Amino acid sequence: MIKFYIPDGHLERKTVELFEKAGYEVSISDRDYNPKIDDSDILLKRIRPQDFPFVLGTGKGDIAITGSDIIKEFRLQYPDMAGNVKELLDLKFGKTRLCAAISEDVFPGIKTVEDYAKKFKGKEAVVATEYPNITKEYLKKKGINAIIRQPAGKTEAWLIPPIPEADMIVETTETGRTLKENRCIILDTVLEATAHLVANTESLKDKDKKKKIDEIVMLFSGVLKSKGKVNVYMNVLKDAELKDVLDVINSFVERPTVTDLKGGGHDIFIVIDEKNLRHILPEVKKKGASSIAVTNTRMVI
Numbered sequence: 147m148i149k150f151y152i153p154d155g156h157l158e159r160k161t162v163e164l165f166e167k168a169g170y171e172v173s174i175s176d177r178d179y180n181p182k183i184d185d186s187d188i189l190l191k192r193i194r195p196q197d198f199p200f201v202l203g204t205g206k207g208d209i210a211i212t213g214s215d216i217i218k219e220f221r222l223q224y225p226d227m228a229g230n231v232k233e234l235l236d237l238k239f240g241k242t243r244l245c246a247a248i249s250e251d252v253f254p255g256i257k258t259v260e261d262y263a264k265k266f267k268g269k270e271a272v273v274a275t276e277y278p279n280i281t282k283e284y285l286k287k288k289g290i291n292a293i294i295r296q297p298a299g300k301t302e303a304w305l306i307p308p309i310p311e312a313d314m315i316v317e318t319t320e321t322g323r324t325l326k327e328n329r330c331i332i333l334d335t336v337l338e339a340t341a342h343l344v345a346n347t348e349s350l351k352d353k354d355k356k357k358k359i360d361e362i363v364m365l366f367s368g369v370l371k372s373k374g375k376v377n378v379y380m381n382v383l384k385d386a387e388l389k390d391v392l393d394v395i396n397s398f399v400e401r402p403t404v405t406d407l408k409g410g411g412h413d414i415f416i417v418i419d420e421k422n423l424r425h426i427l428p429e430v431k432k433k434g435a436s437s438i439a440v441t442n443t444r445m446v447i
Contacts, residue, residue: 148349148358150188151202151210152181153195156320157341160239161211167372167444168365187358196276199344203227208349209359211237215244215277215318215339222279232347234363238370240341242318244277245332246284247325249305252313259334262314263290274304275316284316284336302328368445375443376420378427380435383411387434394429398422417443 152161158174165172165183173182174192181190191207198210199220204227214236221228246259256262262271271292275281278294285292295312297304302325304312316336319325325332343366349355382388388404395402395416403415414435418426427438 147187147189148209148355149191149207150362151191151193151195151198151207151212153198153211153341154192155195157195157211157213157240158192160237160341164237164239164366164369167369168362199231200224200227202344202346203230205230205346205348207346208355209234209343209345209362211341211343213240213242213339214342215242215280215337217342217344218337219277219280222283230347232345232350233342234345234359235343235366235370237341237343237366238373240339242320242339243322244280244316244318244336244339245322245325246314246316246334246336247302247305247330247332248314249307249310250329250331251307252305252310256333257331259288259290262333263288266290266292266313271313272311273314273316274301274312276301276318277316280336281316302330305330364447365445368447371446372443374420375417375446376423377441377443378416378418378423378438379441380414380430380438381407381411382414382435383407384434385411388412390433391430391435394426394433398426417446 162172162174171184172190179192181192183190195212196216198212199217201207202210203220203224217231217233220231248256248262253265256265271290272295273281273285273292274295274297276296278296281294301315301317304310305315306328317325322332343363345359350359382391391414392402395414398418399416405413407413423440431438
């Protein structure tokens with residue numbers, strides 16, 4: 147059995163969708179820390195994704211889904227354990243930006259991080275963030291001297307006037323909407339992040355666990371490769387029209403599957419980008435294709 151940490155919060159829904167597309171059934175209740183999955187070889191545990199690299203690094207679990215920003219913060223905070231966690235797959239969802247932001251009411255003339263550095267030259271700023279090590283590295287590069295504080299609550303609240311607790315925050319955002327609603331302006335993007343599948347390196351040395359982890363990676367990769375793809379089926383009933391239809395298809399697909407039909411004619415199957423449907427379907431129809439059917443592609447392996 148492998149212990150698989152899955153995130154709560156904004157990554158939860160996309161994670162469950164990924165499992166379902168990969169062929170698993172996952173059931174989660176609001177207060178359930180051990181979601182149910184229809185695979186007896188997998189034990190799911192649900193806690194905050196900020197803790198996943200640490201618990202994997204200390205050998206408490208085998209694989210997890212967490213943000214690439216969280217992974218970087220872990221590696222900076224625990225360099226001795228950094229090698230205990232291996233990134234297996236960029237899952238492409240949960241896209242966020244880690245941004246440096248200030249209150250436009252408190253600093254109305256500052257529009258860039260360079261402006262901010264000039265404003266605080268020779269001074270010590272107070273910067274609030276959930277990513278103190280990434281922030282320390284970033285501020286050093288920008289020449290900003292600061293006291294870095296990790297708030298217990300909402301980070302953006304530390305910028306609210308009239309007397310804010312911080313001069314700057316370094317905060318994750320998906321759209322920037324919350325920051326804008328609180329009259330905060332983004333000075334710079336520190337880094338961009340997505341959800342990643344990660345593993346405990348010791349688990350990858352265990353033959354049975356590695357076999358299961360490789361299976362999960364294969365299925366998840368298949369789901370990712372299918373994004374934006376569709377299956378197209380069609381018949382070409384006249385032999386004389388097959389070449390013309392294939393000439394159209396070969397502009398989009400290198401090796402279509404062609405099968406002879408009982409009684410004459412051919413069946414063709416292809417997987418293509420959905421955006422190309424509007425180009426290929428009218429043309430193959432004109433060249434003699436019939437009974438054209440389009441379905442969603444669940445996985446490409």
